[in-house]
Amino acid sequence: MDPTIARVRDLLHQASSIAALTGAGISAESGIPTFRGPGGVWRTYRAENLATPEAFANDPKLVWEWYNFRRGIIAGVKPNAGHRALAELEQRKENFSLITQNVDGLHDRAGSRNLLKIHGDIWTLRCTVCARERSATATPLPELPPHCACGGMERPGVVWFGEGLPGQIWIDAQRAAQHAQMLLVIGTSAVVYPAAGLAALAKRSGAAVVEINIAETPVSAQADYSLRGPAAEILPQLVP
Ligand code: BJW
Ligand code: ZN
Secondary structure (H helix, E strand, O other): OOHHHHHHHHHHHHOOEEEEEEOOHHHHOOOOOOOOOOOOOEOOEOHHHHOOHHHHHHOHHHHHHHHHHHHHHHHOOOOOHHHHHHHHHHHHOOEEEEEEOOOOOHHHHHOOOOEEEOOEEEEEEEEOOOOOEEEOOOOOOOOOOOEOOOOOEEEEEEOOOOOOOOHHHHHHHHHHHHHOOEEEEEOOOOOOOOHHHHHHHHHHOOOEEEEEEOOOOOOOOOOOEEEEOOHHHHHHHHOO
């Protein structure tokens, strides 16, 4: 085993409070394209141009087609060994928080329970008129855009650029990063705020920051350990 992985595995074993922040990279090996890597462009659109309230106001059907397309991909894939290793870590550690930017639901399907979904959930629909939320797992959705029982148009229950994160979940995520002895930052380009600031917050609070990513990111410079490689290969070695 790589000696740095062995060292982090030992530190993880000793740590009593652990937090993990995941991004699209952890689901890449399940077959879900990341936002900013290869395959991160849908038709000719980038996430930055579709994941906004303005895009939805201009063309709700287009935005819904993108979400419908992604829901179809997610429905056809399975959690991978990286998701499963984090679910196993939660079983072993009394104090473990998993903060995810992902909306795909693969952490839930892998068995994680103490999960803070800071960017929402692609399987939740929210009415733009009465704000009622419902879970809808049909793929494809029978009607685009979908509508609420009140007649209002529904939107995906996710957080778009320019929108605030869900209040209590974000408070809990910050608290988890502040109280962790170790923060694992897994498969995120760490360019989208405020999530990207959690690594610096944890570091200031005395945590060891461990990055797991196939490429360098802005977190790499602050990380105590940078483990370069696919999350689905590295995480199972950390949680054997
Ligand atoms: C692997 C791998 C493998 C691949 N193994 N690794 C200027 C400066 C600072 C901030 C701002 C600014 N201008 C605007 C802002 C704020 C804005 C922001 O951060 N913008 C930046 C882009 C500049 N943020 C917001 O607007 C947020 N809200 C906010 O700030 O509220 C306060 C406020 C309100 C009102 C006014 C002003 C302020 C909200 C952000 C919401 C982000 N939403 C999305 C869409 C969610 C729904 C959906 O899925 O459709 O969230 S965008 C998209 O990016 C998604 C992701 O969660 C998020 C992060 O992406 P992630 O996960 O990091 O993926 P990638 O693709 O970027 O990276 C993948 C990584 O994996 C790479 O590093 C690969 O190397 C790696 N990888 N394979 C390990 N096998
Ligand atoms: Zn409604």
